[in-house]
Amino acid sequence: MSASAEWGPAALLAVYRKALLIQLVDERMRSLLVSGRLAAVYYSPRGQEIVSAGIAVHLKPSDYLVTTYRGIHDQLAKGMPLKLLCAEYYGKATGACKGKGGPMHITHPAAGIMVTTGVVGGGLPIANGLALAAQLKGEDRVTVCCFGDGASNIGAFHESLNMASLWKLPVIFLCQNNGYGECTRYDKSTTAAHIADRAAAYSMRGVRVDGNDPEAMWRAAGEAVERARKGEGPTLLEANTFRFMGHYFGDPGAYIPKDEYAAAQARDPMPACRAAVLRSGAASEADLTALEREINAELDQALAFATESAAPDVSEIDRDIYASGVAA
Amino acid sequence: MSASAEWGPAALLAVYRKALLIQLVDERMRSLLVSGRLAAVYYSPRGQEIVSAGIAVHLKPSDYLVTTYRGIHDQLAKGMPLKLLCAEYYGKATGACKGKGGPMHITHPAAGIMVTTGVVGGGLPIANGLALAAQLKGEDRVTVCCFGDGASNIGAFHESLNMASLWKLPVIFLCQNNGYGECTRYDKSTTAAHIADRAAAYSMRGVRVDGNDPEAMWRAAGEAVERARKGEGPTLLEANTFRFMGHYFGDPGAYIPKDEYAAAQARDPMPACRAAVLRSGAASEADLTALEREINAELDQALAFATESAAPDVSEIDRDIYASGVAA
Amino acid sequence: MSPAATAQKTISFTDAYRLALDEALGADPTVFLLGEDIGDEEGGGVFKVTKGLSTKYGKHRVRTTPISEEAIVGAAVGAALAGMRPVAEIMLMNFVTVAMDQIVNHAAKLRFMSGGQTGVPITIRTRTGAGAGTAGQHSDMLEAWFAHVAGMKVVVPSTPADAMGLLTSCIFDDDPCLFIEDSLTRALTGPAPPPGHRVPLGRANVSHEGSDVSVIGYGRPIRDALALAERLKGEGISVEVVDLRTVSPLDTETVLKSVAKTRRAVVVHEAPRSFGVGAEVTARIQEHLYDSLAAPVLRVASRDVPVPFAKVLEQEYLYKPAAIEAAIRRTLDSKARR
Amino acid sequence: MSPAATAQKTISFTDAYRLALDEALGADPTVFLLGEDIGDEEGGGVFKVTKGLSTKYGKHRVRTTPISEEAIVGAAVGAALAGMRPVAEIMLMNFVTVAMDQIVNHAAKLRFMSGGQTGVPITIRTRTGAGAGTAGQHSDMLEAWFAHVAGMKVVVPSTPADAMGLLTSCIFDDDPCLFIEDSLTRALTGPAPPPGHRVPLGRANVSHEGSDVSVIGYGRPIRDALALAERLKGEGISVEVVDLRTVSPLDTETVLKSVAKTRRAVVVHEAPRSFGVGAEVTARIQEHLYDSLAAPVLRVASRDVPVPFAKVLEQEYLYKPAAIEAAIRRTLDSKARR
Numbered sequence A, B: 001m002s003a004s005a006e007w008g009p010a011a012l013l014a015v016y017r018k019a020l021l022i023q024l025v026d027e028r029m030r031s032l033l034v035s036g037r038l039a040a041v042y043y044s045p046r047g048q049e050i051v052s053a054g055i056a057v058h059l060k061p062s063d064y065l066v067t068t069y070r071g072i073h074d075q076l077a078k079g080m081p082l083k084l085l086c087a088e089y090y091g092k093a094t095g096a097c098k099g100k101g102g103p104m105h106i107t108h109p110a111a112g113i114m115v116t117t118g119v120v121g122g123g124l125p126i127a128n129g130l131a132l133a134a135q136l137k138g139e140d141r142v143t144v145c146c147f148g149d150g151a152s153n154i155g156a157f158h159e160s161l162n163m164a165s166l167w168k169l170p171v172i173f174l175c176q177n178n179g180y181g182e183c184t185r186y187d188k189s190t191t192a193a194h195i196a197d198r199a200a201a202y203s204m205r206g207v208r209v210d211g212n213d214p215e216a217m218w219r220a221a222g223e224a225v226e227r228a229r230k231g232e233g234p235t236l237l238e239a240n241t242f243r244f245m246g247h248y249f250g251d252p253g254a255y256i257p258k259d260e261y262a263a264a265q266a267r268d269p270m271p272a273c274r275a276a277v278l279r280s281g282a283a284s285e286a287d288l289t290a291l292e293r294e295i296n297a298e299l300d301q302a303l304a305f306a307t308e309s310a311a312p313d314v315s316e317i318d319r320d321i322y323a324s325g326v327a328a
Numbered sequence C, D: 001m002s003p004a005a006t007a008q009k010t011i012s013f014t015d016a017y018r019l020a021l022d023e024a025l026g027a028d029p030t031v032f033l034l035g036e037d038i039g040d041e042e043g044g045g046v047f048k049v050t051k052g053l054s055t056k057y058g059k060h061r062v063r064t065t066p067i068s069e070e071a072i073v074g075a076a077v078g079a080a081l082a083g084m085r086p087v088a089e090i091m092l093m094n095f096v097t098v099a100m101d102q103i104v105n106h107a108a109k110l111r112f113m114s115g116g117q118t119g120v121p122i123t124i125r126t127r128t129g130a131g132a133g134t135a136g137q138h139s140d141m142l143e144a145w146f147a148h149v150a151g152m153k154v155v156v157p158s159t160p161a162d163a164m165g166l167l168t169s170c171i172f173d174d175d176p177c178l179f180i181e182d183s184l185t186r187a188l189t190g191p192a193p194p195p196g197h198r199v200p201l202g203r204a205n206v207s208h209e210g211s212d213v214s215v216i217g218y219g220r221p222i223r224d225a226l227a228l229a230e231r232l233k234g235e236g237i238s239v240e241v242v243d244l245r246t247v248s249p250l251d252t253e254t255v256l257k258s259v260a261k262t263r264r265a266v267v268v269h270e271a272p273r274s275f276g277v278g279a280e281v282t283a284r285i286q287e288h289l290y291d292s293l294a295a296p297v298l299r300v301a302s303r304d305v306p307v308p309f310a311k312v313l314e315q316e317y318l319y320k321p322a323a324i325e326a327a328i329r330r331t332l333d334s335k336a337r338r
C-alpha cells in the first residue's frame, strides 16, 4: 500500500495492483449491470485506472479523498473496503452509507474517503476545507480532489483554486482529463489548450501528465503530494486519459469519433501496464494470475455479502437527517 | 460623443469631457449626501473617471453596457441622461426606473445601459447574453461589461470568460482594478499577479493598461472595441486605477495604508488630464470653465427635476412584476 | 412509444417537449436553445429531448454549452434583454443551485428593478423527480423556492399534451418561466396535441369534475389522482381533480371555486411536505373558505428528508397514491362544522 | 450603544453577535471564522461584527476571504467534515444565491448521504432585511428556501440576548445552521445575556403570554407583536406572542399548544407572503387544530414583489405592524364555529 520512495519494479507493481483491482471490480460491475443483477446508475472508470492508482500509492489512509460520481477507481485505490462498497451499490443496510447515499455518494472516513459528489465541481470547495482543517490542526494530511475536464469550466473550480493558492493549502487538484464531459468533446467546451494551463491564473503549480503512463503518473503525483505535505502548497495536476465506456453505463458513445476511440484503445493503459510489470520482473504471469484470483475471490465474497445483506429498515429514512437522530 | 479615429488633442478632449462630467456629478452627489439632502447608499467612482471615459468614447449608443453598483461613471460616460439618473437616485416616479431600482440598478436601454447589478460578478454572464444576441442577429453592437478586481475571484467570472472565448462573443470584460474589493486589498484575495493574466486560461486576449492615462486607456479600449466589432472575439481589459473615496460613501478607509493613498493621490488622473488638455491646446482654461458651468447647469436642472418630481404612486408596487402588468 | 407507433395519436412527454421546441424554433427566429450536450454532435441531449434540432436549425440556434450553469442562465438572461427568447436547459434540477443568482437576483427582478424597461422572456427547462435511484443530489423537487420569488413563473405539466402546450406558452411568454419536467415519467404517453397547441399560463385545469372533495396538485401525482377519481367513483365518492399546471402565480380562483363546491381539499405534490407548495395552497384555502370548509385541508407529499438511494427508502420517501386515498377518506369522515 | 455606556446591562445585536463569536473562539479551538472583510486589517467586517477578533485570535482563525461565496461555504463544509466548527459569513442574504450548491446539495445532505458517518457542524451567518433603501438585490428574506431543505436548521433571533444565545447554540450544534441577522435593527439594544448564554435550537419561545389570540413569528416582527400585545392589553385583548426563534425544524408543539389555548392565530414574517414560512405554520395549525379553531389562521407578511428602492414603495412592500393589529381584530371578530 505504501509508496516506494523510488520508481522501479516495486513501485510499478504497487501501481498495477491497485489498477488491477479497479479493472476487475469495474468489469464485474458492468457484467452485473448487463445481466440485470445490479440496477444502478454507473459511471465506469475503465481507462482511468492508472491515474487513481498512480496517486493513491503516495497516500496514507489518513489523507483525504474527494471524488465524484465517476469515483469508484479513486475510492478503490484509496482503500475502500469491497464489502462496504458493493453493499452500498446494492442499497443495503450494510453498505458504506447504509444504502442511503448509493454509488454516487460513497463515503468511508476510515480510508480518508470523505466526499463523493454527484455535482460537477461540488467537491473542490470542500477539498479546500478538508485541507484547511489539516493545516489549522497542524496534521500531516494531504487532500486529493478528483474531477473531470468538464468540471474545469464551472465557477467552483475557479473559486477553489484561487482560495487554495491564496492559503497555500495542502491539496492536489487532480483533473482526470478524459477528453469528454458527458457527450461534449473537450474543445467544444473548454478554451484552455490544457487544463493545467489554468493554474497560472492562480499562481499555482500546474502540471500535465500522461495519465496512462504509470511512471509519469507516479512521479508527477508523488511530487505534488510531497509538496503539499511539506507545506509548499497546492498543485493542479492534469492527467490525460480516456474513458472507454462512455459517460454512463449504457452510453452508446456515438459522439466519439471511431478513429479517436481506436487510437485510445491502442493506448489502453491496462495491457501496457501489465506487460511492463512482467517485463520489469516485479511479478510473473503466475503471480498476476494469483493476484487476479485473490481479488476476484474477495470480490465474490463482497458481492455475496452485498446480495445477502438486508435492505435498510424503512425507519432509517428518518435517521441521520440531524445529528440528534430522528428528523424533527 | 463619437471617438476620433486617431489619438490627439480632440480625442483627449473627448475623454476629458466625459471624465469631467463624472467628476462633477460625483462631487455633487457626495455633497448632497454629506448635507443629508440625498439619502442613498453610494459608491463613489472618484479616481476611475478616465477608465469609463476612455472606453465610452469608442462606443455608440446602441452598444451595450453592463455595470455594477459602482457604475455611475460608466453610466454617465455611456450617455445616461442626468435627469433620469438623478430622479432615480431620489427614488422618484420620473427616475430611469420609476424609483423602483434605485442607484444600484440604473437601466436606460436607449443609451445601451442594459443592466446595473449589485451582485459581484452577476453582470458577466448577462453581458455574454447581450453579446450573443448581437452576434445571432448580425447586429453591429459590442457589449462592455464593467466589474472590479474583487469580482475576478467569483465563479461567474470564470464561467463567463470561458463561454465568451468559446463563442467568440463581441464583449469586452473591463476590469476596473482599483486595488481593493470592499476593504480587502488585492493581494489578500487574488492570486494572479494581474487580472489580465487570467485571460490566458481562456485563450482570450488579456490586456493591462494604466487606467489613469487617457491615451493608454483610449488606445487599449479602442483596440478591444474594434476587435469585438470585427468579430475577433472578446478581450479581458484590466485598467489599473484607484478609488479615492473608499468602498461606500462614508467608508473611513482605515484599511488603506497612508503612503499608498498618498501615492495614488499624486497620480490622481483628473488634474493630470485637465493639464494635458490645456497643454494639448484642445481647450483653454476658459473653455473648460465654460464646460464646467454647462455641466453644472445641467446638473442643477436635473437635481431640481429630481427633487421636484413626485414619489412613485404606491400602486406602482404591483406593476412591472410581470409583463402583463399587475402581479397575480 | 414513438408517435408513429400509434399513428400519431399519442406522444410521450419527451416527444412533447421536443415538439414544442421544434415548433418554436420554426416559428420564431428569436427562439434559440442552449444547454449541456443538447446538440446532435453530442447525441441530442442526455434525455434526447433536443435530438435532431441542431441539425434542423443549426448549431448557432441549438447551442451546446460548457458545464457552466451560471453562464448558461446568464447568457439566456442577457439575450432575452436584447430581444431573444432563449430556452436554457439545466440538465437536472439540483444543478439550478449553481445558477440561483442569475435566476433570482436577475431574471426575476430585472423587469421590476428597471421600472418595466427590460423584460426577461427566458424559459429554463429542467427535470427532476425521485424513483429512478439517483439519490440525494439528482432528484429534488425545488419548485417551492421559485414560487416564493416574485417575477418568476413556475410550470409543471402532467400530460404530454399539456407539456407541449405549456412549454410553448412559456417560450412565448414575456416573463422568466421555470419549466419542470419529470424524469421518471418521460416515456409515458398521452393523446397528441394539435400543432401550435398552447395551454395558457396561470390557469389551473379541472381535469376531473367531482363534488365531494377536491384533490389539488401538479405534475406526477395528477395521474394518481385521476386514477383514484375513477376508482372511487365506483364507491360513490366524487373526486374533483384540480391540476395547477402553473404553480406560480397560483390560480387561486380556480382552486377556491372547486373547494367552495366540494368543501373538502387534499393538496398533493412530490416535493417534501414542509414549506412546500402545498402549504401555500392550504393556507389560501383556509383563509378564504374557512367558513365553508367541512374538513381541514390535508396535504400529501414526500418525506422531509434527502432523497435516499435504496429502493425501499426511496419509495418510503415518495408521496404515495394510497396516502392520497387515505386523505380523501379522512376529509370525508370529518363531520361538517356547519 | 456600547455595553459600557449602559454599565454592561444592555447590548446591541451587533455586540451580541460579536460576543457569541468571541466566546466560541475562546472556548473551542475548533471554532474559526471565514468571510469577506472580516479581519481587522480589513476593518473587522463591513458591519463590524467581527471587529477585534482577528487581532485577538489570529488571522488563521478569523480569515478574510476572496469574494467567492461558493468557496467560502465549501471550505466551511470541508473543515467541518474534518472536525472543525467553522462559522462562515455571507455578507448579505442575496449572495447565498451563489453558494446554494454547497449549502443544499452538500452541507444539508452529507450526513444523510453518508449514512451518518460525516456531519457538517457549520454555521452560516448572514444578514438581510428591507427598510434601509438597498433595494432588490440586498434585502431579501429567503429563509423559506432553507426551511424546505431537510438537514438544515434555520435560526432568526429577535432580541440581542437571543441573538447571542442562539448563535452560540448554532456554533456548537452538530448540524448546518443558517443564522439570519437583521440589517435594519442591528444597532438596537436589549438586556445583555450572561456569559456562556445559550438558547436551545428547535424551541419556540412564548415571549408574551395571552389567551385571546396567538401571534406567531420570528425576527423583526416580534418586536411589533410585543408592542401590540402591551397596547391591546389596555383594551382587554390578551395577545400571546410566540417567537419561533428556530424557523426550521419548526417547534410545532409550542405553536399548537398556544393556539389550542387561544383558538386564534396570526402568523407574521417579513418575507413575502406567498410560499413563505407563514404558509407552513398556517397549514400545520389548521391540520392539527381544525376542530378547535375559532377563526381562520391569518398571515401578515411583506408583498409578493421584489424589494423596491423608493422609500414609499419600500414601506408599502414591508409587512406593517398595523396589519398585525388588523389581523388580530379580524380573528377576534370571527364567530367561533363551535
Ligand SMILES: Cc1ncc(C[n+]2csc(CCOP(=O)(O)OP(=O)(O)O)c2C)c(N)n1
Residues within 6 Å of the ligand: A070, A118, A119, A120, A121, A147, A148, A149, A150, A151, A152, A178, A180, A181, A182, A247, C036, C067, C069, C091, C095, C098
Ligand atoms: C453542476 C452540474 N451540472 C451538470 C451535471 C451533469 N453532469 C454529470 S457528469 C457531467 C460531465 C462531467 O464531465 P467531466 O468533468 O469531464 O467528468 P467525467 O464524467 O468525464 O469524469 C455532467 C455535465 C452535474 N452533475 N452537475
Ligand SMILES: Cc1ncc(C[n+]2csc(CCOP(=O)(O)OP(=O)(O)O)c2C)c(N)n1
Residues within 6 Å of the ligand: B070, B118, B119, B120, B121, B147, B148, B149, B150, B151, B152, B178, B180, B181, B182, B247, D036, D067, D069, D091, D095, D098
Ligand atoms: C456575490 C457578492 N458577494 C459579496 C458582495 C458584497 N460586495 C459588494 S461590493 C464588494 C467588493 C467588490 O470589489 P471589486 O469587484 O473590486 O469592485 P469595486 O467595489 O472595487 O469597484 C463586495 C464584496 C456582493 N455584492 N455580491
Ligand SMILES: [Mg+2]
Residues within 6 Å of the ligand: A148, A149, A150, A176, A177, A178, A179, A180, A181, A182
Ligand atoms: Mg471528462
Ligand SMILES: [Mg+2]
Residues within 6 Å of the ligand: B148, B149, B150, B176, B177, B178, B179, B180, B181, B182
Ligand atoms: Mg475593486
